[in-house]
Amino acid sequence: MERKYLDFEKPLEEIDKKISTLEVGKKNGTVENVEDVVLLKQQLAEKTKEIFSNLSDWQIVQLSRHPNRPHTLDYIENIFEEFIELHGDRCSADDTAVVIGIGKFRGIPVAIAGQQKGRDTKENLYRKFGMAHPAGYRKARRIMKLAEKLHIPVITFIDTPGANPDIKAEEEGQALVIAENLMEMAMLNTPIICVITGEGGSGGALGIGVGDRILMQEYSIYSVISPEGCASILWKSQSAVEEAAKELKLTARALLDLGIIDTIIPEPLGGAHRDWSKAFELTASAIYENIRDIKTINVEQLVELRYQKYRKIGFWNEGEEKNE
Template sequence: MQFLDFEKPLEDLTAQLDKIKGIAEKNHVDMSASIKELEASLVQTRTHIYQNLTPWQRVQLSRHPERPYTNYYISRICNKFTELFGDRNVGDDKAIVGGFAEIDGDPVMIIGHQKGTNTKMRQLRNFGMANPEGYRKALRLMKLAEKFNRPIVTLIDTPGAYPGLEAEERGQGEAIARNLFEMVNLKVPVICIIIGEGASGGALGIGIGDRVVMLENTWYTVISPENCSTILWRSWDFKVQAAEQLKLTSKDMSGFGLVDGVIPEPIGGAHSQPEAMAGTLKAYIVKTIAELKKINADKRIEQRIEKFSNMGFYQD
């Protein structure tokens, strides 16, 4: 397991525990008391650290290299999954995956950002930064889901839409704006879940739904802390302060009414117990789809429009 900088106490305790277990196994001595003591200390330290996380530490957790991505959740949540490719215009964007699936026998359309699990795959997936064809592929799949009356689930995890010149030439802004307009008017239930990073229009492009929720250790805002720091202070060195000022955590977003709820993660983050996290996510999706199906399609659209229209506040 990889440890982040604020997890140094956990790394030290884990190393001690592994060392004692190694000695006990090699020398055939009973060190169960010491092992039990260290394990209790590890649990206590982990609980203390994760109950007092700063906004920047949550940003770090959302980017943990071992954190589950969309393809992992699909493999654990869905009984069947048939991936669909291409936007029928330019090509297939590997930063966004999607297709028809079944969750406990119920058909759905599931779409999400995919970052890649190693260097080669991260390059192939463009680190989860979608091009216009990725958002157009997502919209094509949503319209297909609407045609066959299947609920839509989107899993959001991106540092932002790809900002390259070629993406702008092919209409990055228009593609995202089109998705916002079309998703508001979809006649099927739409559930959007932020499973990692939720940055700017890259997240919004598949983030308009009847329910928009965040995992506990994720973030959702208009700009990353690093880029915010660069703009305001002309340096990345103030990213910690930027993370605090942006109010980007799941608790902040829920408090502002910009998301509909927060899904708790296991202590230690989603990467520490990915199977448990997938189970929690599946339970939420199944329950929420059942709730949304009971609402008339026109009523759902009306509520969706009203929800997003009422977002935001200001002071004179």
């Protein structure tokens, strides 16, 4: 895959290039000085640390959408020992924006559902940019009901700009299927772990995002509206995206503080896109720890705890008079 660089990653591009030239040279025998590579790699690490120690919220938004970032199928292929993809919503279609299946995770049988983005234009059109139609939400629900029946945990991977906003989606009841998923997931008699790996876009993300443990990668985002959407509605100007990103509190760190997510999955230096295998390893361990934790809780209690978890979210004042 061709490496792409965000504006603020540009300083890394130069060093990357130098390193690869030297490495190619080394292979061909035209370059002998190996120390230069070591030195450059050190320089790269330092520069990366410098850039990543001071990221703005808007930069994190850009990272969550990075073209080189691993997508749902990349995680699935790399962290499950076995995986069989299943298809269709048993009603109308097989939504390609959503991947479902069953797999083995460190010896445990699990059910999997996740939104899938494409890597190039052709793939993105096929995957609908990871924006599911009602068939996609039904497809995800179907695998969750299967998990409930078989008493196996559900793992969902969230990475979507949002639910598909087109005519077909409305005709088929986008609002209805998302609502049904929220209710079914809240009541599902089996453990659910949700992992936000990239963009957690509003109701479209939440549609497969209600669970016992919500894990979020360090440079992923979760928001009620995109910073672009928020800027255009409240500021009436796209130049306010950075400010909107900051106001929305959409980073993993902010959401952990607000009590919305349970765990931040650390990403390798420079972000998941710079070191996929490390990202898979870190994600797998976080999932494993959380599964191990909740597997000990009996299901009835787990569902009640899940209810209470969402029940208490919100910030309000009772007001002077207490009625009732």
